[in-house]
Amino acid sequence: MARRVGPAPAAPLLVVGGYGVVGAQVSRLLRQRHPRLPLVLGGRTPRHARALAASIGASTVTVDVGAEEPLAALPERPAAVLAVVSDPDDHLIVDAMRRGIPIADIHRAAPAGILDITVAAARERPPAPVHLSGSWFAGLGALSAAAAVRELGAAERVDITVLASTDDRVGPDSWGFGERLAWPYYPMHDGRRRPTQPLSDLREVRCPDGVVRAAALIGTLEQSTAPLLLRVPTVRTRLALQSRASLYGLVGLKRSGTLRLLARPGLRRVRSALLERPGTGDFAGLTVTASNATRSVSVELLDPSGQAHLSALGAVLAAERVLAPDTAPGISFPEQYAEPAADLDALRRAGVVVRLSGFTRPPGPHPSTTARKDIA
Structure with a gap:
């Protein structure tokens, strides 16, 4: 499709x-x-x-x-x-x-x-x-959240886990994300914005490859938009790295204040050596779980071609x-x-492993979506 x-x-x-x-x-x-x-x-x-x-x-x-x-x-x-x-x-x-x-x-x-x-x-x-x-992943976190929330009907919270690797390829714009890790952000919790420090609240989570890893809170766009657009009181996103040592190293840079220091123009070379070294490639993924008091549904994406x-x-x-x-x-x-059926089909066709948990029917289009013709 x-x-x-x-x-x-x-x-x-x-x-x-x-x-x-x-x-x-x-x-x-x-x-x-x-x-x-x-x-x-x-x-x-x-x-x-x-x-x-x-x-x-x-x-x-x-x-x-x-x-x-x-x-x-x-x-x-x-x-x-x-x-x-x-x-x-x-x-x-x-x-x-x-x-x-x-x-x-x-x-x-x-x-x-x-x-x-x-x-x-x-x-x-x-x-x-x-x-x-x-x-995260240019909107895939938000699209997956929309698919899960629509299946659930009414969600009380959405939890997103991003799985990345320091061995994966990164481009010259990667520091933009690293810089944001130095400063507080404002996710929605129980319907209210609350200041939150990135790389805090470490906990063990199940990642899309089935492995349980440590993950820490990070600031992302869907934590600002999804609570209002999908009417979910709490949306939290966490980052898990395939290497536990890499994640704890990043947490250490945050807690010591080094991430803020690295934003200085004179430390460009140091910043590049620590946080902008591209690898040769690795797999990446995303798990999005929408839940309420009686039920939860999940969308898992795992891409062998990387982030x-x-x-x-x-x-x-x-x-x-x-x-x-x-x-x-x-x-x-x-x-x-979001058009869950078309969105997820596009990912599958591109080689992404897509797993759905708790869905009672295949994802369909939003009721307000009108019919459109394909680009040839």
């Missing part, structure tokens, strides 16, 4: 950062799922994308997110933009808003960043969709979302447009 997102547009989808660690996989997956969708791979050094673009029938263009108007010099107006790179000064997303170009951004996770974009949207009043897919591949899949679903003709203008989040 292909995710239904409307007829193939004549104008291209612009993938900014479409040739990096995650972006290259995004571009290939888009071509596999939508053979006739026009694709343009954008970035500061498009020459690095030439071989990839040639292999998938895409073109390249220079897009500098550091410029005030990154989209001003495009030779052709895109049908939509998928931002796979960090946009630290909000130039790309605001430029897309002003031009009325639909945009999906997978790097919106920090509370301050979400607040800034919400205020910018109030100012710009974008006439096109602005889809923020910054929860970059899972993030790429989430980004592809986000791109399909903004290309869909029924996506409303303005800001939206993955939970609002």
